[in-house]
Amino acid sequence: MNILILGGGGREHAFCWKLSKSKIVNDIFIAPGNAGTSELGVNLDISVNDFLAIKEEVIKNKIEMVLVGPEDPLVNGIHDFFLSDKILNPIPVIGPTKKAAMLEGSKDFAKKFMERNSIPTAKYATFDKRTIKEGHKFLNTLKPPYVLKADGLAAGKGVLIINDLAQAKTELSEMLVGKKFGSASEKVVIEEFLKGIELSCFLITDGESYLTLPLAKDYKRIGEGDTGLNTGGMGAVSPVSFVDESFLNKIDENIIKPTIKGLAQEKINYVGFIFIGLIKVQNSPYVIEYNVRMGDPETQVVLPRIKNDFGEILSSIASKEISKIKLEVDHKFATTIFAVSGGYPGSYEKGKKIRNIDEIQDSNVFHAGTVSKGSNIYTNGGRVLAITSLEESFKEAINKSYKELKKINFDGMNYRKDIGFDL
Ligand code: AMP
Ligand code: GLY
Numbered sequence: 001m002n003i004l005i006l007g008g009g010g011r012e013h014a015f016c017w018k019l020s021k022s023k024i025v026n027d028i029f030i031a032p033g034n035a036g037t038s039e040l041g042v043n044l045d046i047s048v049n050d051f052l053a054i055k056e057e058v059i060k061n062k063i064e065m066v067l068v069g070p071e072d073p074l075v076n077g078i079h080d081f082f083l084s085d086k087i088l089n090p091i092p093v094i095g096p097t098k099k100a101a102m103l104e105g106s107k108d109f110a111k112k113f114m115e116r117n118s119i120p121t122a123k124y125a126t127f128d129k130r131t132i133k134e135g136h137k138f139l140n141t142l143k144p145p146y147v148l149k150a151d152g153l154a155a156g157k158g159v160l161i162i163n164d165l166a167q168a169k170t171e172l173s174e175m176l177v178g179k180k181f182g183s184a185s186e187k188v189v190i191e192e193f194l195k196g197i198e199l200s201c202f203l204i205t206d207g208e209s210y211l212t213l214p215l216a217k218d219y220k221r222i223g224e225g226d227t228g229l230n231t232g233g234m235g236a237v238s239p240v241s242f243v244d245e246s247f248l249n250k251i252d253e254n255i256i257k258p259t260i261k262g263l264a265q266e267k268i269n270y271v272g273f274i275f276i277g278l279i280k281v282q283n284s285p286y287v288i289e290y291n292v293r294m295g296d297p298e299t300q301v302v303l304p305r306i307k308n309d310f311g312e313i314l315s316s317i318a319s320k321e322i323s324k325i326k327l328e329v330d331h332k333f334a335t336t337i338f339a340v341s342g343g344y345p346g347s348y349e350k351g352k353k354i355r356n357i358d359e360i361q362d363s364n365v366f367h368a369g370t371v372s373k374g375s376n377i378y379t380n381g382g383r384v385l386a387i388t389s390l391e392e393s394f395k396e397a398i399n400k401s402y403k404e405l406k407k408i409n410f411d412g413m414n415y416r417k418d419i420g421f422d423l
Helices: 010-019 051-060 078-082 098-105 107-116 129-141 166-178 244-266 297-307 309-316 392-403
Strands: 004-007 028-032 065-068 124-127 146-150 161-162 188-191 197-205 210-212 221-223 227-230 233-236 274-282 284-291 334-338 362-366 368-372 376-380 383-391
Touching: 004 010, 004 051, 004 297, 010 028, 010 227, 010 297, 010 309, 010 362, 010 383, 028 051, 051 078, 065 078, 065 309, 078 098, 098 107, 107 124, 107 188, 124 129, 129 166, 129 188, 146 274, 161 166, 166 188, 197 244, 197 309, 210 244, 233 297, 233 392, 244 274, 244 284, 297 334, 297 362, 309 376, 334 392, 383 392
Parallel strands: 004 028, 004 065
Antiparallel strands: 124 188, 146 161, 146 188, 197 210, 197 274, 221 227, 233 334, 274 284, 334 383, 362 383, 368 376
16 A cells, blocks of 8 residues: 655654554655655655645555644545545545544534533633623633633644733733634633643544554643743653553543544544543543644654554554454553754744764654755754654653753754653
């Protein structure tokens, strides 16, 4: 099978790496990919949202399956585009249709879905510019901090957590009337703040049955001790040591099963990954958000723990035979640490030469914002390289990731020194 992976981050390099070991995968194409993916497959210089260019490449390269990394093309309807095209129709797309992708594409849609299906989540209400006054009244009923979420996709920046009531009201107006996040904030979901520890749960489904992949935890803030600005994720670990059997059962009974049942009952034919962002409040799991894709950098710790042939898993989704797969999970601990550009998540420079990547032999190096020119590799984004290690204990894995990470360098390189500090 020839496969096309859409995306160009660490998640997509990890997909590429895992699929390159598959017995049933022949050629791998990645659009647009990065310096890492170009060593395992063929990078195609096209945007994940350029559906016509994707069609051309699919035909030219005899692609037999498309694996979608990021949410954008899904929310924009890539799956529907394939279904409605005579030539593309038989080619499976791993990722949900536009309607199902609303679980990530609209916070209001996701909250209503949870409400209808009795899935535990923070108390909420949704407002638009005609109901701003009601929004202010709703804020009066909540305790600080106040959580304001742009309804639509806002490149991971659409959630504001504000301590001051007056400021929360001002921000609400900025979002609804001032279009702070463009059309994404034409509606705003206001939520009760939940205090707890977050973790990520991943399912893969063929629309009928599903597999629960290993849990992971990512570290979103730029600074040590979970401080400073939010990033795409500075590191991740799997398994999550604070999750015991009884908590896992609660996730299964209160969240996973009602989610899958809800999708079926509402005739949302979902094919692909479901990423459930959870928060553990006292001893109960609540859903913070749904994403319609794998996490980045969670993929870089989840995939190394899966022993199955990943091509076979994807193939079983396409043929609706995932119930036949027995997932084999490595008991070992995986850790990943991102090296990022100086200044990230604010403004940063690209084009810095990355030195000594070849010296890393004992860990996996997953590329994100990298590009190769001649025999050198240069930075090409905020998050640059994720170093993943798999060892018997968390300590061994994290120590190895740090030891290997310290071998590489580029001007301005930054990384968090405390991934897993709270475990
Ligand atoms: P989201 O995009 O919905 O995942 O929100 C981004 C981040 O904001 C989450 O990862 C949480 O850290 C935080 N967050 C979102 N909603 C809540 C909530 N209701 N209570 C506390 N923190 C939240
Ligand atoms: N690591 C969080 C995400 O992928 O959204």
